[in-house]
Amino acid sequence: MPELSVKAIKGRPVAVLGGGVLGRRIACTWAAAGYTVHIRDPSLEQRNSAIHYVEQNVASYAKTISSSNLGKATAFEDLDAAVKDAWTVIEAVPEKLQLKIDTFAGLAKLTKKDCLLASNSSSYKSGEMLEKVDEDTKRRIFNVHYMMPPDNRVVELMTDGFTDEAVILFYVERLKECGMSPIVARKESTGFVFNRIWAAIKRECLTVLSEGVSTPEELDRVWVEMFSGGKAGPCGMMDAVGLDTVAFIEQHYVKERGLPTKDTVDFLQTNFIDKGALGGKSGKGGLYPAGYTTKSSGEGSSHHDNLHSPTLYYLDLGMNATEDIMHAGKIVAQSASGKEPKTLVSNLTLPDGLDISVKDNRIYWTNMGIPSENDGSIQSCRLDGSDVKEVVKKGDVHTPKQLIVDQQNNKLYFCDREGLRVIRCNLDGSEQETLVQRGDWKIKEDTQDSLRWCVGISVDNQRGYLYWTQKGASKAGKGRIYRAKLEIPSGQTATTRSDIETVLTGLPEPIDLELDEEAGKLFWTDRGDPPMGNTINSIDLRDLTHVEDASDNPRYNVLAHNMHEAIGIKLDKRNQHIYATDMGGFVYRFDMDGQNKKRIVDAEERAFSGITLAHV
Template sequence: MSPMWSPPNIGSRPVVLLGAGVLGRRIATVFVAAGYNVRVRDPSQEARDAAIEYIDSHKDEFSRLSKGKRSYGEYSAIADIDTAVKDAWLVIEAVPEKLELKIDTFAEVDQKAPADCIFGSNSSSIKSRLMIEKVSPVRRAQVLNVHFTMPPTILTVELMTDGETNPEIFPFLTKILDDCGMLPVTARKESTGFIFNRLWAAVKREILTILAEGVSEPGEVDKIWDHMFKNGTSPCRLMDQIGLDTVAFVENTYIEERKLDGSLTVDFLRENYIKEGRLGLKSGKGGLYPPAPPSNLPSVYFLDVGLGGNCPDISLVGQNGKIIRRNPDGTTTALLTGLNCPDGIDVSPAEGRMFWTNMGRHTSTHDGSVHSANLDGSDTKTLLAPGEVHTPKQIVVDEANCKLYFCDREGMGVHRIDFDGQNHQILVKTGDMNSPTDKADSTRWCVGITLDTKARKLYWIQKGPSKSGRGRIFRANMVIPSGENASNRSDIETLFEGLPEPVDVEFDSGSNTLYWTDRGEHPTGSSLNKASVGADYIKGSKPEIIARHFHEPIGLKLDTKNGHVYVTDLGGSVYRLGLDGSDKIKIHEDDGCYTGVTLVF
């Protein structure tokens, strides 16, 4: 029978993280963002400073995980373990994966922490049973594994007994972790590797055997994995990310316990990779993959139009739009919320500002608007108030001239304004807004726009009815010919016709190439396309489909520095591809509904 147990009285008592490494600081931020006071203990001043910096810069992002708005908990980082644990209600060790160190750590904390304090180990491979040999018998009922993976990108937390843990602790911690926005699960019995790691261990072990036997190579294994599971996480790259020395250490735990032959797993890694210092991403010498060339990946700014599964009430669509930033490390932050169906976004690096369009509540309502803000979402300004345009769509920055160009769909035109919203001009007018017939004719609707600032040309898309095969792409000068107006200008050239349903467009000045998304029907729609529009352009030529099988793609942005193109779709995904459409990967996915996208370096 388990001894009587009462939950600790939390109050202002802290959660204590022993270890300020990558996971220690992330776990600390989970609790801070949920309103719990936190202390991080680490003997290294550099590690302590890094932990505080991480919490400072990421607590806003983590706060979206917790259930209900709340104030942040207080937090500090200290070197003295006595001070750290003296009034703690929960201590989680995240020290290096060395059993002797964990045994000594728990023994010391047992002597210094309050009697009701719970001890958790974040170890992914060592059972907490093996860590308690120096812990007093009465305390062992309060010790367990509490294994976080990598919040906030992975939310699972696995709980597992030390063989003596009071069973009432599991629902107690489950409720707290769930409140923090984590996904806690409990192993029903002691198990080396818990739940997910046992699944992952089997996959990893077989892959290494395949490589050691020469059956395949890392690139082929990952190709098969990506095709079969389509989850964006390839196993060989994941092991390189974790570090092959860590992979070998964890794998050795299974080998010793199960009396397995390690010649084709751990020994293979040590002989061919670890001995040569090829540990993966952290070594700079590569791992299973060769070292990647230096990259300067941008932050990705993209728009959630508000129509996705994350909208709690369909009547609130006009208040559910967001501007989201994905940082190069994969973390995301919602910079602005409550927007009225945002669609197009671009940035001015010189001004340090972003500009975006709101389509408005409905296609039949004349309530579109254009706005700007600092790149962190502060200092929001309205450039064109709701009603000054109908349904503004893609927007593009002319940095040199401090101008903004955008299309107005039901407004049937191409517009230009200054960065401050002044000097509003209509450059192309494809119909009369006072004519019900014109407004209903979607072949007149202007959606995507891009610029060739060197040649002083603008390109725009008129998409046609949904999935109709009547989309067109046009080109004209950025200046209306003398004596003409937006409705009768003579310099408009039709470049492409009969497209499924083209949407947003980008121009690569280096190759004189247009790229555009098409949300039309498969097989030619739901695609990324390109075509040359330089001196070698031939009227009537067919564009090239370079990538397919998106879920109604909308936004795109070129990164010619790194040879990439970014695409968003209404299915809630953000993709990165090569400029030729190769190496398509999904860098973000949830239940949002994404439109415009831009990049900040």
């Protein structure tokens, strides 16, 4: 193969095939060291998520290696375009051997003869992937398995049995320049170096659990005290990686060495995998309950924690501005672990509600405008805050409040407070239609009647309902939650529709709504007076009926008290958490039952409104 040199690779991209949890971290590692990175993934949502991850984290990666020359990541759907002129391609596709064999066969034809082809697989030896490549290509193929950058920088390299020795030596030096800690296996081995030891540890831990000798909590506590310096234990790490992945990897050792499966693969399959309890990624927990591997600020975490933690996006109303407070609003993005807040968009006019579509690479939000004027608007931007566009122009909506993206049908739903209505439109603002009209905003008496103000919004596509709040006067105890069918009955209008039901009334001051369709529960914030106000609340949708007054209200649950003018709410269904904001400058995280209250953001001089999240 051609001689390897730094000069020969200068200006050429690093290509990463797969934009998942590990693929995007590999990409960020190389971008932080100044390389141009191409991420190839067939999923549009994965491509957008991967690029957003790199944009949000590349600076912090670079800081740890004192790099000031940041590279840029670009996403591709087409494999040919992604690997064109690459000096190395790192395969991080799903762990299916035939897929990897076919991938390397394609790369042999698409890449230059000096392009180094690496597999990130820890389950398969690269020597098992050579079925369709020629002898020359075999010399440039090898394993290069990353643990979990940036916190764990170990990278294991291993020959495919034919790899040119110079290839491994050259790659080791490039990895060191990226701040990685490369370890080279001296010969082919299923599981490399560390992973063989780690596999034995996992195997014995699972046997201990299968036999009922201990619990995940006790086992991890012993491990943490004895070995890991106060960080994660093996059970927590297995949940973070995914129990299906743990079982898949173990099957390779079983096949190669004839190991028993009763207390490992079979134990996981029967008790967890068959039930969909795959660990942190499943929303159903695993060895631990859902959300265990998601840590917030102040909690000890390891490199396997927060892998499935969301990025939070919340609105700062700009109350800490020294001038022009009415136009000082911001969109802030921040990891749910409480680190790395970043302002994406500034100079907003009282922003109130927002949601995100990773698939479309857009954030959408409402600007209330000046409440006494008819100058509200809805805008959108890319996930990085660029390309700000007007979706609903000023004057086409009066005072827009909570907004949600109907991911299933590519629609925006939002409430218009002084406009006294609930509205739906396409993501580009077209086909705007009023679904509910509670008065005439042109009539002063109607506009000033706070009992008509529509504020919070949620959509239940599964059952075919639209929910919204009408909050009433501040802390007056006259707030209500309504519902109606998603489509106006034939022959009726938004004003005359007869299917509107009052499902809760006499509430202190209900604000934003959130729905868990699968669990059949409705959640909302209330900024009214205690004890029922300044709370997070929920109700089972099966309990809802039409009510006339508060004495008819079905029983609902007050999950959390002592908020400071509670506003925004968003459910993290993967980790079974509730996130909420308030006007007191706090962002909170709760369990779904309201327990384990954590403050993610504590900024008393600020005021927050809407919040949303995405797993990127």
